[in-house]
Amino acid sequence: MTRVARAVSEFWTRRSTVGIVLALVAYQQSLTPSLLPRSWVWQGVISGVSVLVVYLLGCLPGRLLRATGVLGPLHRDRLVKVRRVTGWVGVAAVPVLLLLSLPGRQAEWQTLGYDDTDRFLYAGVVVVVLGVLVAGALLTWGCRLVYGRIFWGVSRLVPWSVGGGVSVVLTALVVTLAVNEVAYSRFMDGINATRESADADVGDDEPAAPTSPLLSGGEDSALSWWSLGREGRRFIARAPDPAALERYAGTDVADPVRVFVGRASADSYTARADLAVRELERTGGFDREVLLLVTPTGTGWVNEQIVQPVEYFHAGDTATVAMQYSHLPSPVAYLSEQTAAVESAAALLTAVSSRLESMPRERRPQLLVAGESLGSYGGTGAFANLDDMVRRTDGAVWVGTPPMSDLRREAERRREPGSLEIRPTVATLPEVVFAGRDTELSGTPGTHAFLQYADDPIVWWEPSLAWSRPDWLEEPLDPRVKSTLSWRPVTTFLQVSADQAVGTAFGEGLGHRYGTLPLVAWHETLDPPGWDAARLDALREHLDALADGFH
Template identity: 30%
Template sequence: MVKVVRIGSRLDIAGAAVGLAAVAVSLTPSLLPRPAWGQGLVSGLAFGVGYGIGVLAWRGIARLSRGRLPQAAEARAWIVALIGVAGAAVIMPFAVDWQNSVREAVGMPATDGFDWLVAALAFAAGSWLAFAIGRGVAAGYRRLWALISPRMPGQETRPRLARAGSGAATVVAMLVVFSVGLSVLSWLLTLASEHANRQYDPEYVQPTSALRSGSPDSLVPWEQIGQAGVKIVAGGPTADEIELVTGVEAQEPIRVYVGVDVPGSFEEKAQLAVDELERTGAADRSILMIAGTTGSGWLDPAAIDGFEYLHAGDTAIVSLQYGATGSPVSALLTPELSQDGTTALVDAVTAWWNELPADDRPQLVVYGLSLGSFGIQSAYDDIDDLRASTQGAVLAGTPSFTPVWSAAQDARDAGSPYPLPVLDEGLEVRWSDAWGGLETLTGPWEPTRVAYLQHGNDPIVWIGPRVIWSKPEWLEDGQRSEQVSEDMVWIPVVTAFQGVIDLILSTAVPEDAGHKYGNLAVDGLHQVTGDAGLSDEAVERVRFVIEQYDTFSPVSN
């Protein structure tokens, strides 16, 4: 049994050896640089997991030896700690160099070391957590075994078969308990998120313009807009601000938003969004954007504000909040909400748009970031369906589990790199990881354009379950992005393990790296949707304004 380590306790030698090896491996570079607490946490978790694996592996070997090897050999914890410190002294110079190679790849200055106290505390927390989870799983297994095994038939006549049956039944029971616990956790998180969704930031007040949902004229009450929604309908540039930046006459932008607290099915909420578009006169605008939200209902203000600047406010943006939990929780526990809610909105708005006169209706485009990109693409069968149903798409930081994106990646032209593919010489779909990247291909680009924005070091895009057991294509020779450290190598299980921490840190990087796409989205929207006849100088002023925005986190939203 794996026990929680206490001062003065003894440690299994096999477990400690594998644990220390896991710590050394955890120091190798990944997609994004890790601060001291992040590295400490990763190494602590690695030690705990490695320790458990080492103990189990040795006990299995000992059993196969039929008594020739002892079940366990132990040493005092302080001896293991001294060995670990000595090993750290040897490997840390390499670890610092590895981290600096990652920092250089994302455009961050080099560091000369770690905050050792913070790293040590995080290591202790990580290892304690791993040991506690291991101890809990072991205790749960023993209790279920004690409950099931006496009731298993064949104890006297076929004892081996009975033991095997008891073990299988115990594993099944643990999976059932885990599933029930996950469902309860999802329910509790949803309740907490819904409560938080009703706590509005006092900085954002109810809009008075009839062009905004939540206003006195709106079909969507202010009280049902939600925490994320109020920042959208009560934010954004005014017509005067747009004129000041662009130098052209501007209109007040239309923003339609239906919060999760609005009663009814997704289809009913989507129809309400269409009614809001009609009420606000969206059919008379030059361009209409269907924007897919993240898990909490959030939209990147840099992207949607930049869109309105580019088109001098002659715009309408429509969104539907399908949930209130952050994207990581939503993607893990309730991914169907993003699919169902966004698809209902896309279907309703597209059907309404198709009924408008073909020669007198707004340009229809779709936009999504992160889980919003996943939701938008879930509304279409493939790229051809997306292009046939819209007049442009900008999709940023698409999660690795998105089928339409995966199919487009795999269909790339021979010889083009996986991180930035080329499909049909860029005729319909293009990829970019930097401002101006969509223009690097010199061939024609059809008027109905799809732009994928993805940084080579964005873990949301590249880290998925397959990384656990299979070397990803984006780390193969000739496929590696320049935004990924040359020192990064694929290690089974470990790379995925590091990627989990990278997911947490995916916005703790400069604006042109990780999971941050606000500025780049403006370039994508400009290339896909054009502008209101702005001069090059005006476009640069728009870019400058958007670059001054505060850093926002699509990961936690």
């Protein structure tokens, strides 16, 4: 036996047999299909974290048995041989299981029209898994080092039997404080400063400030062009021009009003909402046929596929207003500023609603609300419940709503027997409709639509996936997802977590990219006069051609 082989064998004798077996099971499960195909890097990360977490959990029974004295010296001698055999079986199983999963992974990529040979370098999976395990081992070693130092001090003051438990608690506190106060806080401060600076910097590749008085940052606007932020400036610059409106909406068109209030424009949500109302008054937004309130994503991005259909359907006689609440990408914004999206949307809705109530009822514009992803979470959070939303607004389109939305959870709780979690039907509220494809919107009586794809990881990820099987995985699966998809503890949570990172990496109509489905939703819920199938298809082709530029 070579020196390396002996070292590896010795390594396995110090590992947990139960942990190794469970880790192998977790590794095999991590290679199964999820909502979206995975690159070799993400597959390696998922597999590595699955193996690490499950192995550590599997170590607990053995440690408990040793601590209670159940495992004596004789048992330990036998376990050495078992561990050595189990370890070598695990080494052989890793590449074998990987190769056995190859046909399924290739089929996933090919179904979406991708060349899988460049996207799934299976040899790289093993390398990434090893990297994750090494990183995990170093972190574990660090924690044990901290524990040892703490235990050495504590054991001098209290009995050993008590010192062990106290040291574990103190170690957890020290590690938590170090991660939260040092690593996390410094990371957030750094990314906030970088994003804030980028928002204020008007780059040479950005459009110049508008001259139209109907746009924020333009002529007579109280909002400076730089204060709108990068995404706010893009939103204003993307307003459809009269030629495009005439081509699809007819000859009698108006320039749409667009208002955007950047985070730098005022310090509080209320102050920004007041600025938005004043901008709407200045631009004549309250005199338009439709007033659309959009809650943007974390960076301030507004999806044109949500806004432009309303502008075309009403020949530009619209006003759209959005308010930035963060500089950060949505996942980071939610972690660091969990209530920001909701508080911002609520402040804007309150301010606009108060202004509308001061107007004669016959002069008030239709009030529509919309949002995507974190914006959908924030926008829906501005309402007390579904009935409140339907009562206070004339229509809504919520795209890719995360599961922490109270309104979405309410719809799932109130759904009719036999109604699926992915398409809940609330009999007492026919105005609310959930859909994931055109046919599910056709002929609907709904005025308030929730759009959610069955393969959108943003929609279906939640912490409870780690320990609880969700209804949508107990019910018949949607044709958009693999029929072999099933729930497994820990593994499914990690898979869907990684799916979020690639949720927008595919083409329109896949994952978290909804393409022109909002167009269809607005068409069905607003029922604009004169928009037959031919006109709708022409507009859909136009918006579809511009889709990549909207991101």
